[in-house]
Amino acid sequence: MRGSPLQVKLFSSAPSPRVSRDIHLPGGKVLRATPIFDTYWRFAAERQEVFFRRLSGAPTPWTDDPVLRSFRFTNVYRASDRVSQYLIRRVVYEGPQEEEEVFFRVLLFKLFNRIETWELLEARLGELTWKSFDFSRADAVLSAAIQSGVRLYSAAYIMPSPLLGLVRKHSNHLELLRRMMADHAPRKVVSARSLREVFQALRAYPSLGDFLAYQFAIDLNYSELMRFEESEFVVAGPGARSGIGKCFSDTGGMREDEVIYAVTRMAEQEFSRLGLGFRTLWGRALQPIDCQNLFCEVDKYSRVVHPEATPEGGRTRIKQRYESRPGAIPHWYPPKWKLFPGLT
Template sequence: MSLKKKQQLGLYEEPNLSAAYTPPTHLLPIRVSAAYDTYWRFAVERQNVFFRRLSNDQMPWSTDPIISLHKFTNAYRASDRVSQYLIRHVIYRDDLPKTVVEVFFRTLLFKFFNKIETWELLQNSLGEITFENYLFENYDKVLSQAMLERKRIYSAAYIMPPGGSAFGHKLKHQNHLRLLELMMHDGVPQTLTGLTRMQSAFELLRSYPTIGDFLAYQFVTDINYSEITNFSEMDFVIPGPGARDGIRKCFSDMGGLNEAEIIRLMVDNQDQEFERLGLDFKSLWGRKLQLIDCQNLFCEVDKYSRVAHPEIAGISGRIRIKQKFSPSGKISAPWYPPKWGINEKISDEFQTIKVGEKIKAKKRN
């Protein structure tokens, strides 16, 4: 009987992965819960789903009922749909100016809303999205009209503070446009090019109204996909609210480490932990999990554990996963920042996949 049918008949029970769990002792004095091993298993299976979809495998892409039913981001942040759109269609555009100023303007404009539909609305309404042609009145008109039509212009992935106390406008998007204007006026794009540490860039962004720790870290990661900066994703990490919840669930005692140090521990120990659990983790064409990825994985394992480990309390007290997985079919070959040096490997692999699909099609005919 299919998983969907079991749900319809009320026969499906969510698994409890904590039963008879014996915690490992190799991290003492750090103490972990059953969710710690789940973290690594989730990373492997979510990455497997990514590669199965890329290979055009038929559904279901996972035998894990929780992953099959609920929506989770990818193991690698840059593989997610919105990040891929940002990299391909906002940052690396052959038809738009590639100057530091213009790339920064496009990147922050996109990220303030973090919604593909909003970017495309602006693009379709205003033509080329450039700082050179930017006018507050034009952008405000398009976005205000969208709101009057009850369209959502902001993503629900994270909350942008309204900014009214800093910039004085009634509507949130108006304040965010003014914030972007202020950053452009202050020469933030040019300042970023002279910075050598991700933390310095984070502190620069953090100094602006409405941008807190979590947003500053997310924005600097997105800017770093471009050629404006060239920080290692291993330089610096800031745990967001969801990650802190996930850390609390995975660790019953952090042994004196803070949350950022715990995330670095995960990155440093990933090979050993996959080996300890007998897991085969397929990396991103040789690129291991970075700090931003392990931070994000804690967010996802927090959600996963609400079902898999309901007895393990986090910080927020949430007990359900809101979003269900709604498959959109095959996904296209991913494309990452060229400076990572993996796009050539992806191209070669997908050429092999295409040849294999042609051979299979000939045999069927």
């Protein structure tokens, strides 16, 4: 049997297997859902409960699900994650709000996607602004950090190095940002007429493939630079594509983004069908970016709960163990969303 002893111990927590069912969509399209699609909604409901229990100050453990207790999974709502929360509160909304400054800060943060790297640069360089930023000094700070064994990049997703002629990956990313600013990238994204156009503007730069360009577009859209609805555009990353493949044995020829849109629209009825009392984010419904992330997380979750669904040669383990972090960041969302968590 495939799997570690821990995995074998956890298999008993999986929902009882059920046969596939057909989901009929407008326009005559049909999704053939596997039993893992039920797990998708159960996972979403329980992971969201973990979020609210933790936020309320309840003591650990925040769930009886042994998989959620053992491994690290992102929040159901992308904006609720620790790194996104830091980005929104400390990077986007602190500091000058001119378009060049906001764009510069967001891209500088996201190219590394690691809070510790941002704080290292702040500690050594002072306030991080486009007007005062010294790329040579930043490169030296990060180079010294690497030599002392400090990790600069998040493990959340792969950050390919742009091939811009420099030796170190971080040097190439700093050079990419310098070139984007010189190319008036802030003006290009602010002039965009849709979230898709923001994505396309970012996608034109070296090493920013579909997934990263989309993620950066979502991050910029947290700011006051633009006011696009997250519901208008989505791009499925590699993990989400794998999760969709596990949740559906047949997508009726629909593209991954079409599947994500369809699943987003059916969320309320699916939670109701399964008798799950899903709590939204203070009235904010799940958005396509959130459902995209959920497919990625369920792809990981199913490696333990549904090991039979992992294709031969596919990943069978979840790499990141759950570790409780001290000093939780107070939750705060873009003011334009008009959410009221009751926190300051």
